Amino acid sequence: MTTNERNQGWVLARRPKGPVTPEDFRLESTDLPTIGDGEVLVRNHYLSLDPYMRGRMDDAKSYAASQPLDKVMGGGTVGEVVQSRSSRLKVGDKVVGMGGWQSFSAGRDEGFKKVDTTRVPLQAYLGVVGMPGVTAWHGLNEIIAPKAGETVVVSAASGAVGATVGQLAKLKGCRVVGVAGGAEKCRAVVEEFGFDACIDYKAGNLDKDLKAAVPDGIDGYFENVGGAVLDAVLKRFNAFGRIAICGLIAGYSGEAIPVHQFRSVLVNRLKLEGFIVSEHPASWPKALAELEELVGSGRMKYRETVSDGLASAPEAFIGLLKGQNFGKQLVKLI
Amino acid sequence: MTTNERNQGWVLARRPKGPVTPEDFRLESTDLPTIGDGEVLVRNHYLSLDPYMRGRMDDAKSYAASQPLDKVMGGGTVGEVVQSRSSRLKVGDKVVGMGGWQSFSAGRDEGFKKVDTTRVPLQAYLGVVGMPGVTAWHGLNEIIAPKAGETVVVSAASGAVGATVGQLAKLKGCRVVGVAGGAEKCRAVVEEFGFDACIDYKAGNLDKDLKAAVPDGIDGYFENVGGAVLDAVLKRFNAFGRIAICGLIAGYSGEAIPVHQFRSVLVNRLKLEGFIVSEHPASWPKALAELEELVGSGRMKYRETVSDGLASAPEAFIGLLKGQNFGKQLVKLI
Numbered sequence: 001m002t003t004n005e006r007n008q009g010w011v012l013a014r015r016p017k018g019p020v021t022p023e024d025f026r027l028e029s030t031d032l033p034t035i036g037d038g039e040v041l042v043r044n045h046y047l048s049l050d051p052y053m054r055g056r057m058d059d060a061k062s063y064a065a066s067q068p069l070d071k072v073m074g075g076g077t078v079g080e081v082v083q084s085r086s087s088r089l090k091v092g093d094k095v096v097g098m099g100g101w102q103s104f105s106a107g108r109d110e111g112f113k114k115v116d117t118t119r120v121p122l123q124a125y126l127g128v129v130g131m132p133g134v135t136a137w138h139g140l141n142e143i144i145a146p147k148a149g150e151t152v153v154v155s156a157a158s159g160a161v162g163a164t165v166g167q168l169a170k171l172k173g174c175r176v177v178g179v180a181g182g183a184e185k186c187r188a189v190v191e192e193f194g195f196d197a198c199i200d201y202k203a204g205n206l207d208k209d210l211k212a213a214v215p216d217g218i219d220g221y222f223e224n225v226g227g228a229v230l231d232a233v234l235k236r237f238n239a240f241g242r243i244a245i246c247g248l249i250a251g252y253s254g255e256a257i258p259v260h261q262f263r264s265v266l267v268n269r270l271k272l273e274g275f276i277v278s279e280h281p282a283s284w285p286k287a288l289a290e291l292e293e294l295v296g297s298g299r300m301k302y303r304e305t306v307s308d309g310l311a312s313a314p315e316a317f318i319g320l321l322k323g324q325n326f327g328k329q330l331v332k333l334i
Numbered sequence: 335m336t337t338n339e340r341n342q343g344w345v346l347a348r349r350p351k352g353p354v355t356p357e358d359f360r361l362e363s364t365d366l367p368t369i370g371d372g373e374v375l376v377r378n379h380y381l382s383l384d385p386y387m388r389g390r391m392d393d394a395k396s397y398a399a400s401q402p403l404d405k406v407m408g409g410g411t412v413g414e415v416v417q418s419r420s421s422r423l424k425v426g427d428k429v430v431g432m433g434g435w436q437s438f439s440a441g442r443d444e445g446f447k448k449v450d451t452t453r454v455p456l457q458a459y460l461g462v463v464g465m466p467g468v469t470a471w472h473g474l475n476e477i478i479a480p481k482a483g484e485t486v487v488v489s490a491a492s493g494a495v496g497a498t499v500g501q502l503a504k505l506k507g508c509r510v511v512g513v514a515g516g517a518e519k520c521r522a523v524v525e526e527f528g529f530d531a532c533i534d535y536k537a538g539n540l541d542k543d544l545k546a547a548v549p550d551g552i553d554g555y556f557e558n559v560g561g562a563v564l565d566a567v568l569k570r571f572n573a574f575g576r577i578a579i580c581g582l583i584a585g586y587s588g589e590a591i592p593v594h595q596f597r598s599v600l601v602n603r604l605k606l607e608g609f610i611v612s613e614h615p616a617s618w619p620k621a622l623a624e625l626e627e628l629v630g631s632g633r634m635k636y637r638e639t640v641s642d643g644l645a646s647a648p649e650a651f652i653g654l655l656k657g658q659n660f661g662k663q664l665v666k667l668i
Contacts, residue, residue: 226596245600258592262560266579266608274600 007032008310009072009102016057020321024057025073025314033106041083041106044099047310047331048076048126049317051247073101073313076131078115078122079333089114096125101313103333119296127160127328128302129291135277136164136222137287139244142280143273144220148173151214153233154195156224158185160302160328161246163193164291165222167300170194174220177213179206179229181323188326193301206232222246227257234261237268245274303327341366342644343406343436350391354655358391359407359648367440375417375440378433381644381665382410382460383651385581407435407647410465412449412456413667423448430459435647437667453630461494461662462636463625469611470498470556471621473578476614477607478554482507485548487567488529490558492519494636494662495580497527498625499556501634504528508554511547513540513563515657522660527635540566556580561591568595571602579608637661 006029013026035041053075056067067074077099081089086109089095095112099105115125127133146152152169156162157178166189169176178189178198186198197213199206210232217238223230226248248257264270277283294300305325307316313331320329340363347360369375387409390401401408411433415423420443423429429446433439449459461467480486486503490496491512500523503510512523512532520532531547533540544566551572557564560582582591598604611617628634639659641650647665654663 230596248597248600257596258594259596260592262591262593262596263582265606266582269608269610269613270606271608272599272604272606274603274605276603279603 005032006030007102007104009100010310010313011070011072012057012067014069015059020054020057020314020318022314022318027311028072032104035083035085035106037085038108039106040081040086040089040095040109040112041104042077042079042095042097042099042112043082043104044077044079044102044333046078046123046126046306047099047101047313047333048130049313049320049329049331050075050131051320053317054321074098075101076126077105077333078125079105081112084109094122096130101310101331103310116292120292123304123306123328123330124295124302126330127304128164128300129288129295131277132160132328133164133291134284134287135246136161136168137291138277138280138283139222139246139275140165140168140220141287142283143244143271143275144169144222144242146172146174146220149175150219151175151177151216151238152220152222153177153179153210153214153218154222154224155179155229155233156247157189157193157195157198158303158326159224162222162224163189163302163327164300166193166195167294169220170196171294171299175214175216177210179210179225185326188303192303201229207235210236220244223248226259230259231261234259234264237264237270239268241268241270243270243272245272304330306330306332308332339366340364341436341438343434344644344647345404345406346391346401348403349393354388354391354648354652356648356652361645362406366438369417369419369440371419372442373440374415374420374423374429374443374446375438376411376413376429376431376433376446377416377438378411378413378436378667380412380457380460380640381433381435381647381667382464383647383654383663383665384409384465385654387651388655408432409435410460411439411667412459413439415446418443428456430464435644435665437644450626454626457638457640457662457664458629458636460664461638462498462634463622463629465611466494466662467498467625468618468621469580470495470502471625472611472614472617473556473580473609474499474502474554475621476617477578477605477609478503478556478576480506480508480554483509484553485509485511485550485572486554486556487511487513487544487548487552488556488558489513489563489567490581491523491527491529491532492637492660493558496556496558497523497636497661498634500527500529501628503554504530505628505633509548509550511544513544513559519660522637526637535563541569544570554578557582560593564593565595568593568598571598571604573602575602575604577604577606579606638664640664640666642666 010025081093088109097112152174154162154165158180166176176195178195186200189198199209221243223245224247344359350358415427422443431446486508488496488499492514500510510529512529520534523532533543552570555577557579558581
């Protein structure tokens with residue numbers, strides 16, 4: 001590490017009106033931070049891009065605090081400790097934390113968690129063995145709680161969360177049906193991730209295709225999307241079904257997406273729960289232990305879309321919001 | 335009881351297309367049934383009319399079995415045993431059961447439950463100490479489960495269920511806000527049933543009036559209505575709110591009522607649960623004991639709209655669906 005190296009970071013330049021554009025971000029160069037007692041400096045290797053970031057870019061009331069203007073965009077990172085004044089972390093340790101859209105992050109050592117990269121690649125701690133994986137685990141186990149033989153539907157099935165939900169549900173003996181956009185994604189959902197079926201919502205026959213794929217109806221639904229997919233699923237629910245509501249990406253650009261089949265909640269006595277995984281700390285150690293074991297032993301598959309270089313982060317994020325990624329969207333920083 | 339007395343009953347003549355009309359029913363006269371061993375003949379004193387009956391009139395998939403065509407309409411009744419070949423029930427006993435829209439009912443003694451009319455009037459066993467009361471108790475205690483100081487909103491607040499929900503929530507130390515149609519109903523909701531406030535949704539300022547009535551936001555919602563009221567409530571929810579979905583009367587005539595503010599479920603991490611009280615047998619003895627005590631001691635108020643004579647049942651039912659009743663809708667049969 002050369003002493004004249006500088007930190008590069010993307011700040012929020014303005015709040016988007018409607019779709020996000022590259023002009024909503026600004027790349028800034030700053031001196032490397034100086035660390036104090038108990039702090040570390042981390043060189044970030046990968047940045048995670050996630051749909052929740054879109055909500056934070058607005059000023060509106062949301063579950064997460066707003067992203068402040070002219071500050072570095074928040075986000076999960078994995079990297080390597082390059083300076084340490086901590087007794088817990090030493091130079092060379094691989095860590096996961098909320099380092100933001102930037103090449104270096106500094107902070108208290110408790111803000112970073114050391115990870116074991118002997119069985120699991122470093123960047124997987126941003127995906128299947130990170131926040132998306134725990135999200136999948138919590139929604140499936142703590143909200144849907146499926147029994148063997150039940151039918152579970154997963155929207156955004158090829159995504160980092162959805163693919164994990166489906167594989168965990170298969171391990172529990174469920175019939176698992178994914179919904180994804182495009183034939184290529186659907187093929188991977190079935191062939192690679194082992195779902196029993198996958199509906200391509202872009203093919204134009206969502207209702208009919210879904211009906212054919214769930215001959216025994218639907219008992220659980222992991223919701224990442226909202227809109228037409230939610231309505232189609234609500235029509236096929238069995239009594240006492242459960243819906244874990246993790247995301248409603250179709251509404252992230254501001255427009256309200258009405259739900260037309262809400263009456264199914266009463267007719268079928270459904271339980272729905274919206275959740276954010278950061279508010280369920282009890283799930284994290286259980287989920288991470290299980291996922292690390294499944295990934296390490298090769299029983300849990302995952303895909304990544306890796307964009308190259310910090311400069312590519314805004315375009316990669318816009319692509320993610322358009323569904324152009326396949327699996328976990330990462331930015332490789334080094 | 336004269337031996338040549340006959341039974342009168344309303345049968346479903348046809349399935350309604352859209353709004354229910356008197357022509358959907360037909361009054362039939364039949365011989366009194368002859369009872370066998372273990373059976374009783376009951377002269378019905380009051381018939382209960384309830385919104386769920388509208389759903390049963392359709393052929394569509396619903397939570398209740400369809401009402402068969404040309405059979406006597408199902409419904410709750412209270413009455414007096416007039417013939418008995420049962421060891422459990424004797425002539426003169428007052429009973430509650432599912433006697434249907436008719437003047438006499440016969441059946442196995444276990445289909446009727448003897449009630450105590452010394453502290454509670456007979457017809458209250460169709461209302462506040464019956465299915466509507468248990469519905470209120472279950473949704474409030476088992477789904478919303480409010481804590482003292484929380485704000486609970488109740489739609490159809492002047493109805494048999496809503497008025498009970500609100501009074502039970504007040505007894506728990508909640509701020510309770512009703513929503514009802516018309517100034518007269520709203521006045522009674524506050525002055526008679528003791529709610530802290532009541533919004534008249536017909537006054538045209540639902541959003542603004544509700545906002546003013548819930549300065550600390552909403553923590554629990556007992557849903558009897560759906561449509562615009564649900565949307566207005568969803569906008570004001572606090573994090574981790576709970577919604578008990580008991581009825582969506584606005585959609586009973588077939589039209590789908592879209593929910594526009596569904597995103598609140600995710601943003602505020604809400605829990606929603608649709609329920610039918612008949613599927614929660616564990617709640618019944620607890621609820622009935624508490625409600626009987628509250629009514630008997632005068633601490634639980636209730637209102638009834640009583641229509642006179644079996645002949646008036648169809649018109650009274652149509653009025654109920656239009657919200658013309660105030661409190662429990664009954665038909666006095668004798």
